Amino acid sequence: MLSLLPSDSDSKPSQAHDIRPRLLIVDDEEGPRQSLKIVFKNDYQVLVASNGIDAIAMAKRQAVDVAVLDILMQGMSGVELLAELKGIDPHIEVIMLTAYETLETTRHALRYGASDYLDKPFDILTMRAAVARAAHKRHTSLGIQTSQKQLEILQHEIQVERIQQEMARTKGEIYASVLHDINSPLTVIACFVELINRSMKNATRVEGKQLENIKDDFKQLQAQVSHCFEISRRYLSFLNASEHKTASVSVQQTLVDLKCLLTRHPGAHGHELIIDELSPDVIVEINGTDLLQILLNLTINAFQSTDTPHRVEVHSRCLLEPLPLDQWVDGPRERFINRDGFLNHSPLVAVTVCDNGPGIAPGVVAKMFDQHVTTKKAGSGTGLGLSIVKRLLKEANGALHLRTTIGGGSTFTVFLQVAGSTDVELHSSLTH
Ligand SMILES: Nc1ncnc2c1ncn2[C@@H]1O[C@H](COP(=O)(O)OP(=O)(O)OP(=O)(O)O)[C@@H](O)[C@H]1O
Numbered sequence: 001m002l003s004l005l006p007s008d009s010d011s012k013p014s015q016a017h018d019i020r021p022r023l024l025i026v027d028d029e030e031g032p033r034q035s036l037k038i039v040f041k042n043d044y045q046v047l048v049a050s051n052g053i054d055a056i057a058m059a060k061r062q063a064v065d066v067a068v069l070d071i072l073m074q075g076m077s078g079v080e081l082l083a084e085l086k087g088i089d090p091h092i093e094v095i096m097l098t099a100y101e102t103l104e105t106t107r108h109a110l111r112y113g114a115s116d117y118l119d120k121p122f123d124i125l126t127m128r129a130a131v132a133r134a135a136h137k138r139h140t141s142l143g144i145q146t147s148q149k150q151l152e153i154l155q156h157e158i159q160v161e162r163i164q165q166e167m168a169r170t171k172g173e174i175y176a177s178v179l180h181d182i183n184s185p186l187t188v189i190a191c192f193v194e195l196i197n198r199s200m201k202n203a204t205r206v207e208g209k210q211l212e213n214i215k216d217d218f219k220q221l222q223a224q225v226s227h228c229f230e231i232s233r234r235y236l237s238f239l240n241a242s243e244h245k246t247a248s249v250s251v252q253q254t255l256v257d258l259k260c261l262l263t264r265h266p267g268a269h270g271h272e273l274i275i276d277e278l279s280p281d282v283i284v285e286i287n288g289t290d291l292l293q294i295l296l297n298l299t300i301n302a303f304q305s306t307d308t309p310h311r312v313e314v315h316s317r318c319l320l321e322p323l324p325l326d327q328w329v330d331g332p333r334e335r336f337i338n339r340d341g342f343l344n345h346s347p348l349v350a351v352t353v354c355d356n357g358p359g360i361a362p363g364v365v366a367k368m369f370d371q372h373v374t375t376k377k378a379g380s381g382t383g384l385g386l387s388i389v390k391r392l393l394k395e396a397n398g399a400l401h402l403r404t405t406i407g408g409g410s411t412f413t414v415f416l417q418v419a420g421s422t423d424v425e426l427h428s429s430l431t432h
């Protein structure tokens, strides 16, 4: 029961604004309880209780800074009460009072975090000094707690700010990437529209072979429009931070789509393109639009490496052994992308895009996978193509190896995991 007797609580009316430390005295003997109250009533807000239950209720109602507890009390002992009070506020300072101190009770009190012990009967000066020390300690620990909380709030605010800045930056990059990626199908769409316009220009009727050609062109148009939607869907899901699902795609189908896109792409005009089939076909762990985008960015770069007519080849093969990564060291002619995130578990598929163009200068090799690095003349390249390739490969736990020779062309090889197949299964499908 909470003691509401006026003689047992400090009755100063200005308690709400009282900034003096709050001192709780708990003793089942009336004499020491009252004498302590008289000693401390001018300097502290004094609460007194004659038993543990009342003391706990008081400590729950208002924060207590220092408690003076008699160890030996009827009912709940001082050590039990100490543990309860520390449970309510771990930083409360507690002084234990006892007439019959034993080693065992001292050990208990220590374990529960008492800050001082005084023998009964106590002398007033020692008691005053002990309570003053405890109050000072409490004041200091409250100050530290407040600073810690302020620090945490500040750290949280900095973190939120950083995330917002990162989001704003990422969104900017995403918008630029959308424009980069959507540019290829749009270019092809423009070509088909031009073709259809030309063949219909003077026609009053369209039939036979001409009609068939136009129908084919419309099919291609439809495919490119779907491609645009896929690209926008991919970036939207990235912006909405939707769950990353592991997707898979047929390598052969992707190569067919790549050929279809490149055949009409103006960047490929005047150059030779060779794309090998992959037989037997293999499914790899990556989203279909992502793989197409990677190969498209690499092949278009290869075509754009020089205006002089040259050859670009795309070959693919299955690998039944993990890659010898130690042998591939980044240098002026070589780069390996996503060494840390790459799952080098066989079976793997390697898709190689190579050209017999001019090769790449060492200074460019070192930074070409970073954003906005381009050697194209102002206004003709965003320098985003390879940074998109790097990001998409990281998302798929794949990798890329580049080898280049000045005057001897460049070879980019993309490595991806084969989906849900073991070496043995793949080996038997390759040999039968
Ligand atoms: N096959 C290649 N041969 C020679 N240089 C290349 C080749 N592929 C990439 N590069 C170099 O890497 C640079 C960066 O390529 P990236 O695709 O990131 O941007 P970009 O092609 O310049 O611009 P965008 O992709 O917007 O057209 C290119 O400007 C070029 O200097």
Ligand SMILES: [Mg+2]
Residues within 6 Å of the ligand: 297, 300, 301, 384, 385, 386
């Ligand atoms: Mg490019």
